[in-house]
Amino acid sequence: MDEIRIENLEVYCHHGVLKEENVLGQKFLVSLVLYTDTKRAGTSDDLSFSIDYAALSHFVESRMKEKNYKLLEAVAEHLAEDILMNFPLVRKVRVELKKPWAPILLPLDTVCVRIEREWVPAYLSVGSNMGNKRENIEKAVEALRQDKKICELTVSELIETEPYGYTEQDKFLNGAVGFCTLYSPEELLERIHEIEREGKRERTIHWGPRTIDLDIVLFGDKIIQTESLTIPHREMHIRQFVLQPLSQIAPWAFHPVLHRTVSELAERMKEEEE
Numbered sequence: 001m002d003e004i005r006i007e008n009l010e011v012y013c014h015h016g017v018l019k020e021e022n023v024l025g026q027k028f029l030v031s032l033v034l035y036t037d038t039k040r041a042g043t044s045d046d047l048s049f050s051i052d053y054a055a056l057s058h059f060v061e062s063r064m065k066e067k068n069y070k071l072l073e074a075v076a077e078h079l080a081e082d083i084l085m086n087f088p089l090v091r092k093v094r095v096e097l098k099k100p101w102a103p104i105l106l107p108l109d110t111v112c113v114r115i116e117r118e119w120v121p122a123y124l125s126v127g128s129n130m131g132n133k134r135e136n137i138e139k140a141v142e143a144l145r146q147d148k149k150i151c152e153l154t155v156s157e158l159i160e161t162e163p164y165g166y167t168e169q170d171k172f173l174n175g176a177v178g179f180c181t182l183y184s185p186e187e188l189l190e191r192i193h194e195i196e197r198e199g200k201r202e203r204t205i206h207w208g209p210r211t212i213d214l215d216i217v218l219f220g221d222k223i224i225q226t227e228s229l230t231i232p233h234r235e236m237h238i239r240q241f242v243l244q245p246l247s248q249i250a251p252w253a254f255h256p257v258l259h260r261t262v263s264e265l266a267e268r269m270k271e272e273e274e
Contacts, residue, residue, distance in 0.1 A: 001035040001091060004051055006060075008098070013065045015075050018103060022068055026101045028075075029110070030060055032083070035092035035118070051089050059086065072097050072113040080117040081182060085148055092118030119151065119180035120220040122188060123250055125233070125242045126175050127161075127213045133173040134158065136212045141177060143195045153179040156245035170209065176217075176245035178253075185219045189229050192216070217242060221256045232257060237265045240273070 009032075014025040034051055041050035063082050069075045080095045094116045102111040128136040137158060145153050156176040163172060181188060192214040217233040224231040232255055236242045243266035246253070251263035258265065 002038040004034040004036060004038070004053060006030070006032040006034075006053055006057060009057055009060060011061050011064045014068045015064075015070070015072070016103075017070045021103065026099070028064065029098035029100065030064070030079075031096040031098070032056075032060070033094035034083075034087075034090050035094075036089045037091075049089075051087055056083070056087060059083075072099060072111070073115075076113045076115050077117075080115060081149075084117060084119060084182060088151075092116065117182065119182065121218075121250075121253070122179060122181050122183075122216065122220070123218040123246060123253060124177045124192065125213075125215045125217050125236070125239075125246070126177055127172045127241070128211055129163065129170045129172040130209050130211045137173060137175060139198075140195050140212050140214060143198065144177065144179065147191065149182040150179045151181075153177065154249045156248040159241065159245060161241040172241065174241040174245060176242070176249055178246075178249045185216065185222055185224055185229060185231055188216060188219070217246065218250075218253055218255070221254070223256050238269065240266070240269055243269060 009030040011028050011030060012025055013028060014022050015028070016022060016026070034053075034056070036051060038050060041047070060079065060083070063079060064075065069078070076095045076097045079097070080093050083093050083095075084090055094114065096112060096114040098110040098112045100110045102108065104111075126137055126140060130136070141153070141155055144150055154177070158173050158175040161172050161174050163170070183191060196212055196214055215233055216229070216231055217236045219231045222231050233242070237255065237258060237260075243262060247263050247266045251261060253262045254260075255262070255265060260268075
């Protein structure tokens with residue numbers, strides 16, 4: 001991606017652990033790297049296709065003065081998130097926050113925190129086999145759509161499938177949802193669990209009936225294996241009810257362990273079933 005840089009923007013505000021810092025305030029220096037595509041702006045010479053760095057600079061100043069934080073880390077985190085949510089052309093941002101007057105009673109040039117945050121593509125498998133299945137799924141999708149840390153949401157067609165694992169239950173309605181998110185994988189897992197609880201999901205029988213089921217199948221190019229989270233989903237490549245709808249909305253999505261696209265995985269499974 002191309003870059004637009006703002007370096008050492010001076011903002012006088014009130015952040016710090018010490019009471020005096022909150023009362024008297026001090027100077028902070030903000031440097032930003034805004035990752036975007038400048039091609040259209042460059043060929044058209046039209047500001048509407050680019051990031052208005054004057055407007056963004058004033059936005060940064062107002063946000064930094066709006067609320068006081070103890071830690072530079074908190075200031076940087078909220079600033080990065082605010083920029084990404086309010087300037088749609090920014091796909092990724094690097095925030096460098098310097099504190100030249102840090103009260104440590106030793107000579108120094110500056111104390112600095114630097115972070116990078118971005119919109120990351122994520123894909124979920126969604127299913128239901130209790131009550132009004134379609135309505136259950138639509139409510140879950142709407143909850144995702146209304147979340148400010150999620151954008152560009154797409155939904156596959158819903159397909160009816162036989163139950164997997166535990167077969168003494170009703171057929172499922174399954175689909176796939178894709179979006180970009182500011183959540184970390186762990187935060188997204190907690191968010192979809194919240195949505196499942198709102199949908200009255202009960203975890204009583206493994207692979208058993210459920211009002212709503214949301215699973216993270218891919219999260220960018222992340223490979224994660226912890227006690228609570230495995231990405232990519234460990235069985236997505238052998239589940240046609242995952243691959244078929246996912247291939248509708250993201251056939252190019254790449255499995256970072258198997259090194260195959262979703263469409264390739266779906267085609268291979270189809271051939272194995274024939």
